[in-house]
Amino acid sequence: MLRHSLMATAVAAALTVLVAGCTFEPKYERPAEPTTSTFPEGGIYSNQPTSSSTASNGRTANNLxxxxxxxxDFFNDSRLQRIVELALKNNRDLRVSVLNVEAARAQYQITRAALLPTIDAVASQNKQRTPRDLSFFNQTISNTYSVGLNASWEIDFFGRIRxxxxxxxxQYLSTAESRKAAEIALxxxxxxxxxxxxxxxxxxxxTRNTLKTAEDSYRITKLQYDNGVGSELDERQAEGIVEQARANLQTEMRLRAQAENALVLLVGEPLPADLPTGLPLDSQNLLSDIPAGLPSDLLVRRPDIAAAEQSLLAANANIGAARAAFFPRVSLTGSFGTLSPTLGGLFKPGSAAWSFAPQISVPxxxxxxxxxxxDLAQVQKRIEIANYEKAIQNAFREVADGLAARGTFDDQIKALERFTNSQSRRLELSDLRYRNGVDSYLAVLTAQTDLYNAQQLLINARLQRLTNLVDLYQFLGGGWIEHAGDQPRPADAPVDYGSTAPAVPASGAPAASSATVSQMTPVERLLPRAPQAESARKTVAPG
Structure with a gap:
């Protein structure tokens, strides 16, 4: 008797290990980085701004x-800070990204539930008429009432469901990282x-200043021409500059309106009238000395790379499911309840009924x-490997381009400032020579046009420098936390920038405070009552 008990215990233990541990997923190995171990160095790459640079104006990243x-902390414009806050609250693309995370979470819960048995409570009545010639004791009408439980369970011997x-x-974790990337990009x-x-x-x-100057010059030359002192050529040249400035003004007014419309679209609502006063372009003192680190740091800093790796892990797991499909499937179905020909006899002694139907299916x-x-699963994994490597290469290129630009813009802007000052002085001298009859009016018009072009180049260079700093901040993984020192939220955390809608807890999970949610891992937020080991990636050899 003891021998049979020990044997049964050993069989049960072996079955438990087999069900819990066998999988045909390939052992995951992270692909090697397809880039060099450091970002480019020397030349313009070595000319990076520091906390002591003139352009930093005393603001520094403190090597963070x-x-x-x-x-x-990165933006010093209170108006821009408020606009970013509104965009994080109202942008529709970001809302879609958050909802995609919720959908992926639900899909994970659906797939995970297949590991557990299903139990249904059923009650039925079956009423049947039999021809009199085939009935016993002339009972042509028969009734059968039943109440009970039906259960079914596919035993995952070979890890297909796992x-x-x-x-x-x-896939859920990849979607969560993609949402994080979308918020940073926003x-x-x-x-x-x-x-x-x-x-x-x-x-x-x-342009308005140039137009005003051109109109003043045109009035003088026209007056001179009308009085027979000036030439018609000077008058026509001055008129041409005025009309060109007017056309430029209309173009820029159109661009200004379109730029605001694009900003409103990103924000997701019209810009409020009570926004704080903003800073002009040349006073946007962004942090310019953020360290680049090493390319390997991007693997943990860039959510788009993390999303690509999770997609690769999903493809790797799919190979395990495809391999397990070659092996038998074992399912257990059964029912227990009561049967009676009358409704009142359902719970009388002797009415119990049960059935047990194990089934094995071998392809x-x-x-x-x-x-x-x-074959498809293996090809899809190779595709995801290529996508992962491409994401790393793209991140490397974006950071390298940003560093190259950061190393040149400060000197370029200083040169353009000197160039603009020289063209302004040139215009003054040309106008003075013209008024003294030393030079023609063409020299004045040429100097005026060159000054306008120089001023445009300076503004565009300032814009490009600032947008490069913003983009480099994004490329290095910045923009996820609101204040320096904040605890980073999980990638699937709900947006809480002034939102009044509470986060919807996962099915079967109690609602948690925002502080509690921010401390949970993405997997813990899926099913808080599931073991924490669920979040660990374990690679088990087939067996």
Whole structure:
């Protein structure tokens, strides 16, 4: 008797290990980085701004990495900070990204539930008429009443369902990282569009000043021509400059309106009238000395790279499911309840009924479907490997381009400032020579046009420098936290920038405070009552 008990215990233990541990997923190995171990060095790359640079105006990143710098600390314009806050609350693309995370979470829960038995409570009545010639004792009408439970369970011996669950989990985590990338990109896009609008404001100011100067010159030359002192050529040249400035003014007014419309679209609502007073373009003192770190740091700082790796993990898990499809499926179905020919007799002694129907299904011939599915899964993994490597290469290129630009803009702007000052002085001298009869009016018009072009180049260079700093902040992974020192939220955390809508808890999970949610891992937020080990990626050899 003891021997049979020990044997039964050993069989049960072996079955438990087999059900819990066997999987055909390939062992995951992160692909090697397809980039160099450091960013480019020397030349313009070595000319990076520091905290002592003139352009920094005393603001420094204190050697913090971009993900550790809050966007409110990166931007010093209170008006821009308020606009970013509104965009994080109202942008529709970001809302879609958040809802995609909720959908992926629900899909994971659906797939995970397949690991557990299903139990249904059922009650039925079956009423049947039999021809009199075939009935016993002339009972042509028969009734059968039943009440009970039906249960079914597919025992996942070979890890097919667990592989599908791992695939759904990785897809959920990839969607959460993509949402994080979308939020970071939104912060950068709003800032870029705001700076574009400020640049157009500066261009409008320059064009209006140029138009006023041109109109004053035109009045003088026209008066001289009308009095027979000046030539018609001078008068026509002055008139041409005026009309050109008027056309430029209309173009820039159109661009200003379109820039604001684009900003409103990003924000998701009209800009409020009570926004704080903003700073002009040349006073946007962004943090310019954020360290780049190493390319390997991007693997943990860039959510788009993390999303690509989770997609690769999903493809890896899908191979396990495709391999398990070659092996038998074992399912258990059963029912327990009561049967009676009368409703009142359902719960009387002797009415109990049960059934147990184990089933095993072994694939023999399916026209090559399983082989094709396995080939497809392996090809999809190779595709995701290429996508992952491309994401790393793209991130490397974006940061390298940003560093190259950051190393040149300060000197370029200083040169353009000197160039603009020289053209302003040239215009003064040309006008003086013309008034003294030493030179023709053409020299004045040429100097005026060159000054206008120089002022436009300076404004555009200032804009490009600022947008490069904003984009480099994004490329290095910055923009996820609001204040430097904040605890980073999980990638699937709900947006809480003034939102009044409470976060919807996962099915079967109690609602949690925002402080509690921010401390949970993405997987813990899926099913808080599931074991914490669910979040660990374990690679188990087939068996």
């Amino acid at each position: 990495a971009a993900p550790d710098i809050g966007w409110r 592989s599908l669950k791992d695939q759904a989990l990785a 912060v950068s896009s709003v800032a870029d569009q705001y700076l574009q609008m400020l640049a157009v404001d500066d261009l409008l100011t320059v 023999i011939f399916e026209g090559g479907t399983n082989l094709a599915n396995l």
